[in-house]
Amino acid sequence: xxxxxxxxxxxxxxxxxxxxxxxxxxxxxxxxxxxxxxxxxxxxxxxxxxxxxxxxxxxxxxxxxxxxxxxxxxxxxxxxxxxxxxxxxxxxxxxxxxxxxxxxxxxxxxxxxxx
Amino acid sequence: xxxxxxxxxxxxxxxxxxxxxxxxxxxxxxxxxxxxxxxxxxxxxxxxxxxxxxxxxxxxxxxxxxxxxxxxxxxxxxxxxxxxxxxxxxxxxxxxxxxxxxxxxxxxxxxxxxxxxxxxxxxxxxxxxxxxxxxxxxxxxxxxxxxxxxxxxxxxxxxxxxxxxxxxxxxxxxxxxxxxxxx
Numbered sequence: 001x002x003x004x005x006x007x008x009x010x011x012x013x014x015x016x017x018x019x020x021x022x023x024x025x026x027x028x029x030x031x032x033x034x035x036x037x038x039x040x041x042x043x044x045x046x047x048x049x050x051x052x053x054x055x056x057x058x059x060x061x062x063x064x065x066x067x068x069x070x071x072x073x074x075x076x077x078x079x080x081x082x083x084x085x086x087x088x089x090x091x092x093x094x095x096x097x098x099x100x101x102x103x104x105x106x107x108x109x110x111x112x113x114x115x
Numbered sequence: 116x117x118x119x120x121x122x123x124x125x126x127x128x129x130x131x132x133x134x135x136x137x138x139x140x141x142x143x144x145x146x147x148x149x150x151x152x153x154x155x156x157x158x159x160x161x162x163x164x165x166x167x168x169x170x171x172x173x174x175x176x177x178x179x180x181x182x183x184x185x186x187x188x189x190x191x192x193x194x195x196x197x198x199x200x201x202x203x204x205x206x207x208x209x210x211x212x213x214x215x216x217x218x219x220x221x222x223x224x225x226x227x228x229x230x231x232x233x234x235x236x237x238x239x240x241x242x243x244x245x246x247x248x249x250x251x252x253x254x255x256x257x258x259x260x261x262x263x264x265x266x267x268x269x270x271x272x273x274x275x276x277x278x279x280x281x282x283x284x285x286x287x288x289x290x291x292x293x294x295x296x297x298x
Contacts (some may be wrong), residue, residue, distance in 0.1 A: 003262055005255065006284050012291065013256040016160070016237045020152040025169065027175045030140065036177070083129050 073099070124148075132189035135180075143183070147176050147194075154200060160253045161204050163238040171207060196256065201250070201268045204275045208246050240290035244283055247271060252281040252287060 005039040073096035080086040081092070123131055123145035131149075134142035154175060159170035161228055179198050241249050250269060254260045262280070266273045 005259075006288065008289075009252075009256055009284060009287060011236050013160070017156055018152075018159070020155045021148075022151065023148075025151050025155070025173075026144055026147045029173055032173065032177060033140070033143075033180055088220075095256050 131184070131190040132186065132192045136183045136186060136189070138184075143180055146179075150196065151176075154196070157200060157253070157257060159238065160241060161250060162207075162259050163242045167181060171203055172200075175203050178203065181286060186291070198268055201254070204250065205269070236291060240287050243290045247275075248279045248283040248286075251276050252283040255280050 018036045026073070072089075074094055075096065075097070076090065078088055078093055080089065086093070121132075123142055126145075128146075128149070128159075131142045131145050135146055151172065152251045156174045157167055158171045159165055162168050162171065173194070179196055183228065204279075230234070244252065247269070251265055251271070253267045254268060255262075260268070262273060264275050265271070265280075269276070271279070
């Protein structure tokens, strides 16, 4: 493969080269880096502060919601008499069990489709 | 202890790159100082606009600062920053809504002010080429890269690079003759 370059164009490119040594440019780059670092630190403190505030405000309602959800997911769909029987059938007789089976089915289906 | 900027100015680039990779800002400032004339000239040839070129060059240096820790071999810094610069230029054109592989031929742009006459003629002639053709020509003539190196940097097929350089050189000669710059 021939890669000969046109000497006229080569000399034009060389002549167009400008002596762009500029302390202000270097300073603007380093200032931007400092500014970004400062903004990053401020934003991290901001996020941390928001998490702490939300933690304080939502601690009680969150715990209550989680408790209700856990109770609902573990409750038998069909009430059974025997404690052992209820326990043995819990994987298929609770909302959590059904939800898990559905998610597993979707996962297997997607895996077979995308294979 | 010697003052940091003076000390760094005498160091080999691989050492400065290693120091910058460890978060030394004075070392990074020295890299910017050393590389800015080359990078700003490259961006001026690619964009044909001095202000935009400086903006793009600044973005390239910011990316270098963000990624320099991942650079395994300091002696590959020159090729690595060149790749970042070309990617930045291609991304910029894509964000402008110009499809990278689409050509806008014969679209003359205003020549930048306060630049040498040769640069004005050359930038005006380069502006008549499509983005990919201009990029290939600049990398071939300004950077003196081989066709395989241009292929690797731009992601264009080897045959396309060869054809862009051949046709682009001819078109550039024609345009420069029209400007009276390549007599």
